[in-house]
Amino acid sequence: MKIEWPEDLVRDIARRRCIVVAGSGVSAHAVNGAGQHPKTWAALTDDLLVGVPRTKFVNRLKRQFDYLTLCEIAEQHFDRHIIGNRLRAQFVAPAFKATLIHEHLFDLDARVVATPNFDKIYETFACHKADGTISLKTYYDPDIAECLRGDGRLILKIHGTIDTPGECILTRSDYSKARGKYRHFYDLLFSLFVTNCVLFVGCGFSDPDIRLLLEDSKFRFQSSSPHYFVVPQDECSGEYKAVLEGALNIRTICFSKKNGYKELVDGLGELVTKVEAGRDKLRESGNW
Numbered sequence: 001m002k003i004e005w006p007e008d009l010v011r012d013i014a015r016r017r018c019i020v021v022a023g024s025g026v027s028a029h030a031v032n033g034a035g036q037h038p039k040t041w042a043a044l045t046d047d048l049l050v051g052v053p054r055t056k057f058v059n060r061l062k063r064q065f066d067y068l069t070l071c072e073i074a075e076q077h078f079d080r081h082i083i084g085n086r087l088r089a090q091f092v093a094p095a096f097k098a099t100l101i102h103e104h105l106f107d108l109d110a111r112v113v114a115t116p117n118f119d120k121i122y123e124t125f126a127c128h129k130a131d132g133t134i135s136l137k138t139y140y141d142p143d144i145a146e147c148l149r150g151d152g153r154l155i156l157k158i159h160g161t162i163d164t165p166g167e168c169i170l171t172r173s174d175y176s177k178a179r180g181k182y183r184h185f186y187d188l189l190f191s192l193f194v195t196n197c198v199l200f201v202g203c204g205f206s207d208p209d210i211r212l213l214l215e216d217s218k219f220r221f222q223s224s225s226p227h228y229f230v231v232p233q234d235e236c237s238g239e240y241k242a243v244l245e246g247a248l249n250i251r252t253i254c255f256s257k258k259n260g261y262k263e264l265v266d267g268l269g270e271l272v273t274k275v276e277a278g279r280d281k282l283r284e285s286g287n288w
Contacts, residue, residue: 001256001263002263002266002267002270003230003253003254003255003263003264003267003270003271004253005253005267005270005271005274006228006251006253008197008225009197009199009228010271010274010275010278011278012196012197013108013110013197013199013271013275013278014275014278014279014282015278015282015288016109016110016111017196017197018108018110018196018197018198018199019110019111019112019113019114019192019193019196019197019198019199020105020108020110020112020113020114020198020199020201021113021114021115021116021198021199021200021201021203021210022105022113022114022115022117022122022201022202022203023115023116023117023200023201023202023203023204023207024038024040024041024116024117024202024203024204025201025202025203025204026101026102026105026115026117026122026201026202027096027117027119027121027122027202028040028202029099029100029101029102029261029265030096030097030098030099030102030119030121031096031097031099032094032095032096032097033095034094036094036096037096038090038091038094038096038119038121039090041067042062042065042067044090045062045067045070045071045074047086047089047090048070048071048074048083048086048087049070049073049074050086051077051078052073052074052077058070058073061073065206068170068171068172068175068208069171069172071170071171072171072172072173075170075171080165080166083165083170084165084166087118087162087165087168088162088165091118091119091120091162092120092162096119096121097121097125098121098122098124098125100265100269101201101261101264101265101268102121102122102125102126103125103129104265104268104269104271104272105122105201105268106122106125106126106129106130107272108268108271108272108275109153109275110153110199111153111154112148112153112154112155112156112192112196113126113153113154113155113156114155114156114158114189114192115155115156115157115158116158116159116169116203116207116209116210117157117159118157118159118160118161118162118165118168119162120161120162120163122155123136123155123157126153126155127155130153133152133153134152134153134154134155135147135150135152135153135154135155136154136155136157137154137155137156137157138156138157138160138161138164138167139156139157139158139159139160139169139178139182139185140160140167140178140182140185144156144185144188145184145188148188148192156189158189158209159209169209172208175208175209179209186209186213189209189213190213190216190217193213193214193217193227194217194220194221194224197225197227197228198227198228199227199228199230200227200228200229200230200250201230201268202230203229205229205235205244205248211248214227214248214249214250215247215248217249218247218248218249224249226245226249226250226251227248227249227250227251228250228251228252228253229250229251229252229253230252230253230254230255230264231252231253231254231255232254232255232256232257233254233255233256233257234257235252236252236254237254255267
């Protein structure tokens with residue numbers, strides 16, 4: 001089997017009317033010299049909780065995959081300096097390198113790539129490939145609007161960067177504080193979601209910021225075109241899928257996780273080919 005990419009999505013990417021959101025599933029493909037991959041949120045949370053008593057409440061939160069609350073508990077026991085050191089140990093010290101999935105996302109040549117990831121894997125790769133011509137902004141930078149109005153490429157770190165771990169959005173309190181203090185950023189992000197197609201790769205459905213943006217745009221603009229989530233097959237069926245697609249105005253594009261996510265990586269390569277063909281036609285017609 002292979003991924004079937006909707007024509008509307010290919011068209012929007014070709015016309016650079018699509019934002020790519022690269023989640024932790026993209027970073028998970030990176031590898032270092034020892035053959036290690038970045039840890040999942042579950043394993044990362046375990047590292048942050050080292051030294052925290054494993055009460056029944058903590059164990060229940062782990063079973064419920066409530067990582068935001070678990071991070072909140074870790075922060076109650078340790079100050080941000082310790083949390084920052086533990087994050088650096090996972091995201092900086094291992095020296096992870098980008099792989100083929102990062103190259104395919106770069107080759108889509110979206111004007112804006114947004115990522116909730118703290119690590120620097122994609123941005124390091126992309127900035128090197130683009131000879132340093134890509135702008136990099138975090139949610140707390142004051143000049144994001146100026147960059148968006150320009151004609152260059154932009155990477156948005158919507159939850160912060162490991163370069164400044166004290167500003168990383170890691171807990172439920174962090175989300176609430178950021179929405180209040182940096183409302184202008186969320187207004188800009190909302191406008192991007194409303195005026196562009198959004199392609200989510202390696203993202204879950206539970207991120208509070210993304211969920212809120214999708215719900216808000218869905219109910220404020222009922223007739224807007226859908227966004228697209230690329231998700232594993234086992235997350236892409238049944239009533240849950242129908243509820244999510246209806247509530248968030250999304251369409252799910254499913255793939256198999258077999259053979260090291262080969263179907264996803266190959267599918268993104270095919271998407272690049274389709275987008276490049278679409279741009280060739282646009283150059284001929286001039287109908288951008």
